[in-house]
Amino acid sequence: MTEVLEEVRKGREIVSEIEKGPWPNFIREAKKTRYLVDLYGASLYLKRDLFTTGGYVSVPGVPTGILMRVTSRPDIGESANVVRVLIPSGNFMTSDMMDGFCDFADKYGVGMLHALSTGHNIEIPGIPKERVRDFAVEFRDAGFEMGSTGDAFRNVTNCVGAALCEYANLDTMQARDSFYDRFNDYAKYPTFPHKVKLKISGCPLDCARSTQKADLGIVGSWEGAPIVNEQMIKKLGSKKIDDIIQSCPTLAISASEEGIKIKGEDCIQCMGCLRKGEGAISPGKEKRFLIYVGGKLRGKKGPLTGKLLTRVNTMDEAMNLIGKIVEVFSDHAARKERMGDLIFRIGMKGFLDLMGMKAGAMNVKDLRTNIFYAVNEEDRKQIPERIVRGEPQ
Amino acid sequence: MTEVLEEVRKGREIVSEIEKGPWPNFIREAKKTRYLVDLYGASLYLKRDLFTTGGYVSVPGVPTGILMRVTSRPDIGESANVVRVLIPSGNFMTSDMMDGFCDFADKYGVGMLHALSTGHNIEIPGIPKERVRDFAVEFRDAGFEMGSTGDAFRNVTNCVGAALCEYANLDTMQARDSFYDRFNDYAKYPTFPHKVKLKISGCPLDCARSTQKADLGIVGSWEGAPIVNEQMIKKLGSKKIDDIIQSCPTLAISASEEGIKIKGEDCIQCMGCLRKGEGAISPGKEKRFLIYVGGKLRGKKGPLTGKLLTRVNTMDEAMNLIGKIVEVFSDHAARKERMGDLIFRIGMKGFLDLMGMKAGAMNVKDLRTNIFYAVNEEDRKQIPERIVRGEPQ
Amino acid sequence: MTAIEGPPRPYSNFIPDYLKGSIGKWINHTVVRSGIIEHVDSEGRKVYSVKAGSTPNGRYSTETMRKISELARKYAGGSMRFTQALNMEFITKDLEDAQTLTNELNALGFPVGGWEGHIWNMTSCAGYFHCALAATDAPSILQSLANDLHDYFDKEELPSKLAISVSGCPSSCGGSFLTDISISGIHTEVPVVTDAAKTCDMQGTAFSCPVGAIQLKPLPDGSRTLEIRANLCIGCGLCLSACAGIIFQTPEKTDGHAIAIGGKASASRYGTTLGRIVVPFMPNEPPHYEKTVAVVRKIVETWKADAKKGERISDWIDRIGWEKFFMKTGLPFFQQSMEYLDLRGIMTIREGSGR
Amino acid sequence: MTAIEGPPRPYSNFIPDYLKGSIGKWINHTVVRSGIIEHVDSEGRKVYSVKAGSTPNGRYSTETMRKISELARKYAGGSMRFTQALNMEFITKDLEDAQTLTNELNALGFPVGGWEGHIWNMTSCAGYFHCALAATDAPSILQSLANDLHDYFDKEELPSKLAISVSGCPSSCGGSFLTDISISGIHTEVPVVTDAAKTCDMQGTAFSCPVGAIQLKPLPDGSRTLEIRANLCIGCGLCLSACAGIIFQTPEKTDGHAIAIGGKASASRYGTTLGRIVVPFMPNEPPHYEKTVAVVRKIVETWKADAKKGERISDWIDRIGWEKFFMKTGLPFFQQSMEYLDLRGIMTIREGSGR
């Protein structure tokens, strides 16, 4: 090597600035690896992304494909393909497992791990195209599955749930395990119109962000009032009890002999009182699982958060519904249309219709203000009748 | 008259049912007049409106026209034309004036007054077509103007304001009077693309509903904190003071030596504390007039409430702006397009552009979540520059 | 012919004399009883406003009106007014006058009431009584509601202000969508063009259609007629007011009214809100509209039982959410309340967690 | 080749032994200090979770990762996890281990922190570091922000949780729009089709465009090429991932990032919200992105000074409104934050009174 390219030199200056500072530093890490730091530096200097969607490599056993990455400046650095590795539920890994990943990264990659991707996979970057097949064989032999790419279920994620958290209405890790027991084909083979993400949270605090960044979200909850431990509540003292009462947005809580009384029909499971309760208040017994559909972030009309589809009583029902939803999605979405975009296009009522479900008050944030709406003959008969019968939703 | 028509007979039965009950009754009133009760009864029986838009009568001196009304069942009852009469500000009328209206209604109409229309005019219904001209001449001779029809300013309405109410930031009746001193031509001649309504409220409680059912609304308000009368506040006692503090949605109020302290920069002029204050809290000194645009109810996309255009410091400025707005409206609205529909079509920013005004944070309820938006070269330069300068809105 | 320009003014000519010195000086008001407010100015002067309920759509015989005018002469400085919400209002110079006036108004059949936790006002448009566009008869519906709920105007208490309005069609002249509870007529068919349309301003009629469903169609004889594209038409009925030759064919079957709740204008709490449609279609069933009255009554009673003091219907719903609203009232939820084909449709879908 | 189906499971094989007996039995937790939580189960058993900050975009050398793995072996039952927001988390069986571990992590350069009134997490996507779609370099921006704000992770207090995310483009892989403060890359030009597009799946590329701006254009020689209709294109950049032959021409001028605030997932208070764009465009100015950092710092400090305890940024804005937000932060209001050409555009207009 003779002269250093201008952009590489300038890039190095920039990179050495980024390397400073108190927070854990990705450049300091990268410099301990064979990662293309010079390419990265040049991209910062040039203010343009120097990676480009890579080509294609055929790897039997990874039907959803592998993320191919090339650079538009092979003179500075070449390829940077990456594999995504599915790890155990809750992102738990044993030390042995992590060491194993390190071994693979050293042998096939650039000696770097991406831990984790924001979709909660381990990524091993920098595997040259020629070595991907060999890597795949050896890696699968070691007991791991690659994936979370293509038009399939991406990695299903879950909060830590019952394994560590008193708010959990379900064992979320167990839920993810059984998802894969049942639906692995949907995750392995790319048969959907577009990717599908499922995230599972143990309670409405939604640490898995299943109401936001997932096509499908399951949130554990309950029906009626939270459970109040009378002895514990009384010990909290009146100031704290006041705090608890104030925390309820629907005013479901009032002071009582026993400390507090919660009107079950007024509770919207916001978790407010549980958070203030210091263990004296816990989720209700009648479990419910909220199914959200259609979250996605790159919306042409703005990001779309998940919409509540329905509540079911068991995780079994929830899983059945998931199966049904992806069928409907597969049958009706256009190519490369995410679930949220489908719902945006046909409307929530349209989606419920496809699902063979009836819209309920739980599906609306607000009612319409526009009086002009196709009320047809059927409606004209049915609406007053239902009023007379006071038919519940 | 020989036989009574089936629909009239059945109609009379219905009408005699409506005549019952404790609340002031419009049928009991109508029966004391020559109003076409049989026609009305028949329409209820037939479940179909029997009036139809009437023809045309030429009346010099009423450029905006007179509301012509015919019936589709002349065999039951013929015409029912109506004139709208502008009455004094605040809908105040002297007894003599009212008696005068009664005289006209007896002589030319059916002996009935519509007091008031929801647009706050006296209406004299039932003047036969042949007599409309004579009526108009005599009525104008008596000192009254008809109007509030056509593509012009409809009757401007206002809350009672300073004449009776301690919350008023302006003398609303005086404001309406001067509106007519200045803009009567706009009210008299139909030169707009569609009707324009202006309503004026003395404070943000908006008793004139100027933020809802008016193309143009002026709401008296102020800037900063309300005025607290320390002596009076202290007399209210701590329970009441607590109530006042609780009433503030922005938490602008805190307890203090002097009773309460209000952080002016946090006040959004919601009137909460004034309502609880029993006279101890009154509107601030720095008056502001909020200009709302685009309210209308029959929106094809749902009713449209008024949108805050800007705040000005004097009623003079407010009136100048009103003049400007109707010019812009006249120049840019399509035929029979209300102001609200125009704004809906071109967007608030589009409307502000036409007005030569800059959008400010006061114009938004929320900011957009959609990142895709035409940022052009100019913006790319300007935005970081303004960030650096921290330029205020 | 003396041309008068605009309404009679200045206003000072038309208000009671004893009001004049206090303008702009008011400092406090106290509700003496439902319908009577004492206003006090900075110099200690007092007046009393007396608010009396009005007939649906403000229809008065001149006979009655002359009596009212006489009461104003006797007790209210020779002048009276109608409020923004069309109640009668008299301003007396002392409480005794206010009370005598109240008795006289009652004797004439007019209740005195409103303010604070009461029904403040109930208004309706003309409906079948006078209008050419009505899909439902606003005055008779309002009469039924007022007869049913009148105790809340002057006797019984509610959590806060309640305003009710009824309009005969989506024009909402009565103020529908703005009041806490409102009813609005709705057509649900596509109108037809009859021969009588021949003499209409066809171009003008086409302009009148908010969705552009009306087209001019050339006829063989070189003349033109109007054509309504059914797939675009929202049945709004506006073309009927532009051209008498356009009519609905079976309004007795297809006309009805919708019920919306939660409108309010004032800046208090969450500010101005529009009514949202809880029942998208009710048939027209005069004289007493029992079903409609029952729905409204149910909403009022549920709100009364459940709301905290000072909570308007919109505030209440903001707090509890629609799901609880339907649960508590026992009203059925109609899919038709949910979504419709327009910009705001998408906004009615519930996203994410929370109410 | 043993085919494994799906991720390694059951999960019980991968968690510390001492956790197993307590699953589903937790009854309370207490934050011992920033980053350390004591969890107690119904039988009185306790464990401690230790949360440590991660590198931007989770990039670790195997050298470092082996050290971390060793710490897990020593102090956390031979296992560790990454949280939903990609911090490292270790579960120790006693407080002492938690504290020793904390010291060791600190020594390795990883702060222990988060929970309650702290920064809980800061995440970024790959950006220029690895991705083909980036309009801005997420990791270096996050690094700048984290260097600036790190005290709030473990030392200084904030009114409530604060989560920060940075994504290199609107795909928002980093979680933009979801977190209290988020930054997202944005392209502002129309891409061009180069010769290299020849071998792309043209039909598939056309499908990839969310607004249908891409058309297939037949060429004289019978083959086809792609055409981008500039008037429809929103510059989203999605076509670049479908076809490497499509590129932006002058990203150094036209690429930048937007700043959005107020996203949150939890059902608390008003429920899930999305971030709203307060600054629609900031230029890319590595290494330290001073302006961007200054804006974020300003927002954080203003919120800190003004919010009441427990108030997330979205709650705070809900309370004070956007007008006060701009007033208090002194940030300029950009017309471009206001309105855009789509369904929700109309919803950003302020209607009626109120916040």
Added chain:
Amino acid sequence: MDSSENKRFIKLKTAEGREKEIEIDEDGFLVNPGEWCPEFALAIAGDESVAELTPEHWKIIDYLRKYYMEFGSCPPIRMVVKNTGNDLKKIYQLFPTGPAKGACRLAGAPKPTGCV
């Protein structure tokens, strides 16, 4: 209702001296706009409180007719003002019942959509 029962006509002499019957509706508006002739305007001017049709009147009528023939409708008043060089008051002096009503009727345009 069969409208034929109620047919109304205006009888007039054309410039050429021919007798002509022109059908009008109950409000005096031309039923078949093609039948318009200047004499029609002359015949009904009185109804609209126009004593005499001066050149100033004709200028406005001509404009209205041209506009109507092109757009099938009466122009908005603002356009009349702009395009005939008269101010509003002047127009109302010339046509006391207004441009959109009286003047349009004289110009043979159909009945306006109303003032509601």
Added chain:
Amino acid sequence: MDSSENKRFIKLKTAEGREKEIEIDEDGFLVNPGEWCPEFALAIAGDESVAELTPEHWKIIDYLRKYYMEFGSCPPIRMVVKNTGNDLKKIYQLFPTGPAKGACRLAGAPKPTGCV
């Protein structure tokens, strides 16, 4: 970069015994889809871990080709399953690198848009 520098070709014998050079891109996909012939598929089958092209393989390749000629793109896997009567697993047995990649390459369709 001038792509001509990097041109790649596959040499094969057609059914008629002619020698033919077919241009491919760096990932082995046909550059000019018109040049496809069954021998191309035979020549590259091994790359996609297909040992032998049986009638079952050809049925799928034929379907893919037809679809590609009509729609200019590879069909979604769901459609392949539906229209060739094979279940998913079977298809992956036949084409271990998948229908949307390996099989499409054999059928001369362009490189898929990726798995991202």
